[in-house]
Each structure stands twice: as C-alpha cells, then as structure tokens.
Amino acid sequence: MSYQSPDILSANAKKILNDYIHNVENLKAKDRLKIPVQDMPAQDPIVRGHNLEEVAIGYTMEEARVEALRCLECVKQTCIDGCPVKIDIPGFIKHIAYGEFQNAVDVIKEASLLPSICGRVCPQETQCQENCKVGIALKDVDKSVAIGRLERFVADWEREQGNVKIPHVKPETGKKVAIIGSGPAGLVVAADVRREGHSVTIFEAFHKLGGVMRYGIPEFRLPNDIVDEEIDTLVKMGVEIKKNYVVGRTRKLNDLIEKDGFDAVFIGTGAGLPMFMGIEGENLVGVFSANEYLTRANLMRAFDKKNADTPIYPSKIVAVLGGGNVAMDAARMALRLGAEKVYVIYRRTEVEMPARKEEVAHAKEEGIEFNFLTNAKKILGNEKGKVNAMECLRYELGEPDSSGRRRPVVIEGSEFIIDVDTVIVAIGNGSNPLIKQTTPNLETNKWGNIIVDENQKSSMDRVFAGGDIVLGAATVILAMGEGRKAAAAINDMLAKEIAG
Ligand SMILES: Cc1cc2nc3c(=O)[nH]c(=O)nc-3n(C[C@H](O)[C@H](O)[C@H](O)COP(=O)(O)OP(=O)(O)OC[C@H]3O[C@@H](n4cnc5c(N)ncnc54)[C@H](O)[C@@H]3O)c2cc1C
Ligand code: SF4
CATH class of the missing domain: 3.50.50.60 (FAD/NAD(P)-binding domain)
Structure with missing residues (x-):
C-alpha cells in the first residue's frame, strides 16, 4: 500500500462511520468483513527521514471506531490465545466501536500495564493479529483487525484526557x-x-x-x-x-x-551485551554495535548536535549488518542523523527477516536500501584506521536449519566491495x-x-x-x-x- 496523507485517511473514515453508525447493533459478519482496514496515519516519508518525531501519528476517533467495527465479536476468541498477557481483546474493541474509550482502557489494564507502549512496539502480526478470524477469512494477516493500533489509540486517548489513574496501593507491610x-x-x-x-x-x-x-x-x-x-x-x-x-x-x-x-x-x-561478527576490520574507527550507536543517539541525545552529552560519528554512507528490529532502528536512526545513503545487509531473504513487517516497510519508504542474500566478509580501512569500504559475499538459500529457516550458503568467488564510512553491527545481544x-x-x-x-x-x-x-x-x-x-x-x- 503506498503512502496516503493523514487527511485523506481521516476523511475516508468519517464517511464510512457515517454509513454504519446508526446500525452498529445489526451489523452482520459479512458487512463487517467488507469494511476496509484503516491504515495507520503517518508522517510523510520524505519529511520524517529528517526528524525524530514519531512516524506513526495514531488513529483519529473515527478511524478507531471504524476499525473496531471490523471485529466479528467471535465466540471462539482466537486473538486472545495469541496474546502473551491475555487481554480481553474483543471486549475492549467493542467498547471502542461504541465510543466508550475509558471502558476500553479499563479492560486492557486488567491484563497489561503499559498499553501505550505495547500498542506501539508489540509484534501483533505474529501474536493476536496472526490468529484473528478476519485476517484468516480474508487470507491476509495484514487485513486482520488492527488490534495494536486500537490498543494504542485508547491508551493515548486516556493520557490526552490528563487523568491516567494511579493504581491503589495497600497499607505498608514493612517488607x-x-x-x-x-x-x-x-x-x-x-x-x-x-x-x-x-x-x-x-x-x-x-x-x-x-x-x-x-x-x-x-x-x-x-x-x-x-x-x-x-x-x-x-x-x-x-x-x-x-x-x-x-x-x-x-x-x-x-x-x-x-x-x-x-x-x-x-x-x-x-x-545488553552486543555480539560481533568476528571478522577482520571490526576494530576500525567507524564500526559500532547497534547498541552503542542507538544508546548514543537516544540516551545521550547525539542528534541534538550542539547540546549532546556525546558526539555522534559523522557518517555519509552507512552499512547496517542484520535483519531484526534493532537493525531497522539503527538504519533509520543513521538516516535521521544525516547519512546520505544507508544499506541494510542481510544474509537471508526478506521472507526470513525477523524485523516487524511494518518497520521494514517504513524503512523502505524512507529510502533505506536492502541488500538481501549478502553478508560482510571484511571491513576495510584507510591509513588513519577509519572505515572506508566493506568486502561482501553473496549467498543463496540451502536446506532449513534447526530454527526451520533456510540456511544461507555462501556463493564462492562472489566477493564485491561497497564504499562505506560506517558499519553498524546488529546481529544480536547476549x-x-x-x-x-x-x-x-x-x-x-x-x-x-x-x-x-x-x-x-x-x-x-x-x-x-x-x-x-x-x-x-x-x-x-x-x-x-x-x-x-x-x-x-x-x-x-x-x-x-x-x-x-
Ligand atoms: C533497538 C531495539 C529495538 C527493539 N524493538 C522491539 C520492538 O519493536 N518490539 C518489542 O517487543 N521488543 C523490541 N525490542 C526488545 C525489547 O526491547 C526487549 O525484549 C525488552 O526491553 C526486554 O526487557 P527487560 O526488562 O528484560 O530488559 P531491558 O529493557 O534490557 O532493561 C534492562 C535494564 O537493566 C539495567 N541493568 C543491566 N544491568 C544492570 C545492573 N547490573 N545493575 C543495575 N541495572 C542494570 C539496564 O541498564 C536496563 O535499563 C527491541 C530491542 C532493541 C535493542
Ligand atoms: S479473532 Fe479478530 S474478529 Fe474475532 S474477536 Fe478477535 S479481534 Fe475480533
């Protein structure tokens, strides 16, 4: 789906809600299945690649209510089976459909204490939304009810009201x-x-x-x-x-x-202990673990160049090694910190990438370039010990390994060099x-x-x-x-x- 402006999405939702609002009680499953998925409004990709503001803007009330109307209120609630903390998903979604937002938050908070956070970062597409009957009926997990976006909507709504409830604390026990x-x-x-x-x-x-x-x-x-x-x-x-x-x-x-x-x-x-590739050149100036790179940017505020607690390395061409959420975050942060070109280097294909689909889509929209079936062999440096290139190898997929994913097999003699000045290693943490x-x-x-x-x-x-x-x-x-x-x-x- 190509990028659509928040104004267009909001106008569409208002129209749909108008069509259905007087008949919510009588909506049949076949009517609900016809309601289109409400996309998450987001900042324009060209603008957001240069700022640190949140990419996703969040649903309007109308978008949230329309999305909630897509829920079939199933008898066998398979979505709950997919939720690690067993939120009463249809329960809170029904409240949203009726515009009862506080009730919806209360239902979520019975099971989850951090809904604004989980609504933003949980991998719903492999948990609750993977099991949603709407996605199953429409044969596309991307068409499941957008449970995470709805969770985020009501949690944000509660914060915006300025009266987040402080949980009751029982009398002191002395423990x-x-x-x-x-x-x-x-x-x-x-x-x-x-x-x-x-x-x-x-x-x-x-x-x-x-x-x-x-x-x-x-x-x-x-x-x-x-x-x-x-x-x-x-x-x-x-x-x-x-x-x-x-x-x-x-x-x-x-x-x-x-x-x-x-x-x-x-x-x-x-x-929090980053892993490295163990290849030649990893000790050159300009090689970072994703942990260090992101900590400098987030915690030490490196993007605020004049007031930062720590400087950020000036990069023009960045290669990020890895295919998980950490790699996506590092690549997109490098872009925002001023890199002109950012490559993600991953040795399997897009299908095997562990990163959330939404993050990969956002990264692509922002202009990050993906090099699949590729991995670093050696990092090269100049006479001052600074990174100036990386030698890579091409791969093909072989038989599945113990994780069930097809094993990447190196293609002998496929070495090639790319010019980079920064390498960020995002291959896991111990x-x-x-x-x-x-x-x-x-x-x-x-x-x-x-x-x-x-x-x-x-x-x-x-x-x-x-x-x-x-x-x-x-x-x-x-x-x-x-x-x-x-x-x-x-x-x-x-x-x-x-x-x-
Ligand atoms: C870049 C990145 C992106 C991610 N994206 C997602 C995502 O989109 N969705 C998702 O669900 N998960 C994501 N994860 C994973 C998720 O953030 C972690 O699984 C989760 O934070 C683990 O929580 P935790 O409480 O176990 O530990 P942490 O969040 O790691 O917190 C541990 C804390 O303990 C402190 N600490 C460590 N040692 C000591 C010590 N000796 N004394 C005192 N304090 C100590 C650390 O400073 C840290 O603050 C991401 C992880 C990373 C690195
Ligand atoms: S499986 Fe999907 S449609 Fe059914 S109750 Fe859960 S969220 Fe609603």
Missing part, C-alpha cells in the same frame, strides 16, 4: 523488595509488588529509566514522554528509584539481601555477565541466561528473574509477562511470611 533494572520486566514487577503495600526500590545502572524502551527503541517509534509517564506513575505510587547504580559493582546482589535487608530481589537486567560473576550461587545456562522455575524463582533463595536476562533477547510483552509472574510469586511469598 522490602529490590528490583535490578528498569526495563519493562522491572517496571511491571515494581507496580505489581508496590500495589500490595511492599516497599519497592529500583536500582538502575543508567542515569535514565526504561531499559531498551529508553536507550534502544528510538523516539520516532516510541517517544520518551510515554516511557516517562509510566515511570511517573510508579513514583506517584511511592516506588523509590536509585539511578547510576550498577548491582555487581556499586553493591553486590548478596549484600542487598544480607546487609540491606531486602526480603526479595527481582533481576531484570536484560540482554546477557551481561556482571551479576553472574559477582554472585557465584546464581545459576545460569551456557548463554549466561538466569535459570528460573515456573514462578520465575532463580536458584537463590528470595531471588527472582525475568525478561531478556532469562529469555535471551525477546520482546517487551514477553518481558512484561514474566514480570507479572514474578511479582505474583514475590507477593505470595511475602504474604505467607506476613501471615506467619
């Missing part, structure tokens, strides 16, 4: 819980544990909170204001926050329990070993991920873990889901202790 890391896993645990009246302290290594939602996912996909508001809610609930506090260095995990008197600890330290190294009795697997039981409890007494540090690099919603489970187990443990 203390430490949370290490302020990503989505840690934030969810903080909220759920604090609600029970336990004192909660978040320890965060960085000077700002939010984990990858702050330092990884760029402003143009997830504005910082939204992350700030979620944290603000926690502060209003009485959660204490200690920034620039690296557990394992500032203080050891065991000391939090043995010396500082915490009754439980949750580890939500994520997967877990940071610091806490494990300083906590000998904490069990981890061979990748350094913390081993937990079905209640997220680790090998150590009173210590729980969840999110990427357990799963390996995963998603926001899965981190939140693990956080909820851990919080329930911590609350249960503390309640039993209080009861004696």
Whole structure:
C-alpha cells in the first residue's frame, strides 16, 4: 500500500462511520468483513527521514471506531490465545466501536500495564493479529483487525484526557523488595509488588529509566514522554528509584539481601551485551554495535548536535549488518542523523527477516536500501584506521536449519566491495555477565541466561528473574509477562511470611 496523507485517511473514515453508525447493533459478519482496514496515519516519508518525531501519528476517533467495527465479536476468541498477557481483546474493541474509550482502557489494564507502549512496539502480526478470524477469512494477516493500533489509540486517548489513574496501593507491610533494572520486566514487577503495600526500590545502572524502551527503541517509534509517564506513575505510587547504580559493582546482589535487608530481589537486567561478527576490520574507527550507536543517539541525545552529552560519528554512507528490529532502528536512526545513503545487509531473504513487517516497510519508504542474500566478509580501512569500504559475499538459500529457516550458503568467488564510512553491527545481544560473576550461587545456562522455575524463582533463595536476562533477547510483552509472574510469586511469598 503506498503512502496516503493523514487527511485523506481521516476523511475516508468519517464517511464510512457515517454509513454504519446508526446500525452498529445489526451489523452482520459479512458487512463487517467488507469494511476496509484503516491504515495507520503517518508522517510523510520524505519529511520524517529528517526528524525524530514519531512516524506513526495514531488513529483519529473515527478511524478507531471504524476499525473496531471490523471485529466479528467471535465466540471462539482466537486473538486472545495469541496474546502473551491475555487481554480481553474483543471486549475492549467493542467498547471502542461504541465510543466508550475509558471502558476500553479499563479492560486492557486488567491484563497489561503499559498499553501505550505495547500498542506501539508489540509484534501483533505474529501474536493476536496472526490468529484473528478476519485476517484468516480474508487470507491476509495484514487485513486482520488492527488490534495494536486500537490498543494504542485508547491508551493515548486516556493520557490526552490528563487523568491516567494511579493504581491503589495497600497499607505498608514493612517488607522490602529490590528490583535490578528498569526495563519493562522491572517496571511491571515494581507496580505489581508496590500495589500490595511492599516497599519497592529500583536500582538502575543508567542515569535514565526504561531499559531498551529508553536507550534502544528510538523516539520516532516510541517517544520518551510515554516511557516517562509510566515511570511517573510508579513514583506517584511511592516506588523509590536509585539511578547510576550498577548491582555487581556499586553493591553486590548478596549484600542487598544480607546487609540491606531486602526480603526479595527481582533481576531484570536484560540482554545488553552486543555480539560481533568476528571478522577482520571490526576494530576500525567507524564500526559500532547497534547498541552503542542507538544508546548514543537516544540516551545521550547525539542528534541534538550542539547540546549532546556525546558526539555522534559523522557518517555519509552507512552499512547496517542484520535483519531484526534493532537493525531497522539503527538504519533509520543513521538516516535521521544525516547519512546520505544507508544499506541494510542481510544474509537471508526478506521472507526470513525477523524485523516487524511494518518497520521494514517504513524503512523502505524512507529510502533505506536492502541488500538481501549478502553478508560482510571484511571491513576495510584507510591509513588513519577509519572505515572506508566493506568486502561482501553473496549467498543463496540451502536446506532449513534447526530454527526451520533456510540456511544461507555462501556463493564462492562472489566477493564485491561497497564504499562505506560506517558499519553498524546488529546481529544480536547476549546477557551481561556482571551479576553472574559477582554472585557465584546464581545459576545460569551456557548463554549466561538466569535459570528460573515456573514462578520465575532463580536458584537463590528470595531471588527472582525475568525478561531478556532469562529469555535471551525477546520482546517487551514477553518481558512484561514474566514480570507479572514474578511479582505474583514475590507477593505470595511475602504474604505467607506476613501471615506467619
Ligand atoms: C533497538 C531495539 C529495538 C527493539 N524493538 C522491539 C520492538 O519493536 N518490539 C518489542 O517487543 N521488543 C523490541 N525490542 C526488545 C525489547 O526491547 C526487549 O525484549 C525488552 O526491553 C526486554 O526487557 P527487560 O526488562 O528484560 O530488559 P531491558 O529493557 O534490557 O532493561 C534492562 C535494564 O537493566 C539495567 N541493568 C543491566 N544491568 C544492570 C545492573 N547490573 N545493575 C543495575 N541495572 C542494570 C539496564 O541498564 C536496563 O535499563 C527491541 C530491542 C532493541 C535493542
Ligand atoms: S479473532 Fe479478530 S474478529 Fe474475532 S474477536 Fe478477535 S479481534 Fe475480533
């Protein structure tokens, strides 16, 4: 679908809503299936490639109500089966169809604490929307009810009203819980544990909170204001926050329990250790991990060239290695930071790319060039040790590997050179070993991920873990889901202790 201006989309929606609004009660499935998908209004691709404002603008009320009318209100609600936190999807969508937006938010918040965030970054097309009967009937997942866009619409609507509800906190119990890391896993645990009246302290290594939602996912996909508001809610609930506090260095995990008197600890330290290709030239000036590149841009505000805490490397031609969301974010950020040409280099085809389809489509609209079935062999530099080119190899697809994806096989003798001055490596992240190294009795697997039981409890007494540090690099919603489970187990443990 080619880009359409927000004005055209909005006018179309108003007309459709007018046609249906008086007959909502009697709409049959066949009528609903005829209603067109409401595209997400977005900034013009040429304009947005040069600013950091959010790409997607969000539905108008009319667009949201028309999209909600597409839901068939199925008896067997397969969409819910696809949601990791089991939101009552048809329940909240029905409220939107009737214009009852507060009721819709209330339904979502029974299961998910961060709907403005999940509505923006969850991979709905492989979760709830993949299972939606509308998409199945129309034989196209892109035609499923746009559940994520509707979730975002109502969450934004609530914020715009200026009366986001602060969850009720029960009377103080005297129990203390430490949370290490302020990503989505840690934030969810903080909220759920604090609600029970336990004192909660978040320890965060960085000077700002939010984990990858702050330092990884760029402003143009997830504005910082939204992350700030979620944290603000926690502060209003009485959660204490200690920034620039690296557990394992500032203080050891065991000391939090043995010396500082915490009754439980949750580890939500994520997967922030970047992986590299291990090829010649990776130590040249101008090679970055996507983590470092995005952290400089997002957290250190490198785009604000005059006031930035850290300078950004001046790039004209950038190659990004990888095909996931991190690669898309790095490529699109490089464009916004002034690169004239940005290549994404991926060794399989577009079909196997793990990045969200929407992000790939947005990147293409913005002029990012994709080189599929290609990979870097060697990075080349000039006499000053700065990147000036990259030698690549062409690939073809062979038999499926253990992940079920067809294995990329190198085509011998296919070497070619492209001119680049910057290479960003976005091929995955592992877990940071610091806490494990300083906590000998904490069990981890061979990748350094913390081993937990079905209640997220680790090998150590009173210590729980969840999110990427357990799963390996995963998603926001899965981190939140693990956080909820851990919080329930911590609350249960503390309640039993209080009861004696
Ligand atoms: C660029 C990028 C784009 C992504 N895009 C998407 C997307 O579109 N959709 C999606 O669902 N997921 C996306 N993800 C993945 C998603 O962001 C993560 O799965 C999720 O944030 C994991 O949450 P977490 O709470 O486990 O950890 P994190 O978000 O990684 O947070 C961990 C926090 O712990 C802190 N910490 C680490 N060690 C210590 C220590 N020793 N002491 C104190 N604090 C510590 C870190 O500073 C960090 O703030 C993306 C990831 C990246 C990197
Ligand atoms: S599967 Fe799709 S159509 Fe059916 S209830 Fe869920 S969102 Fe609505």
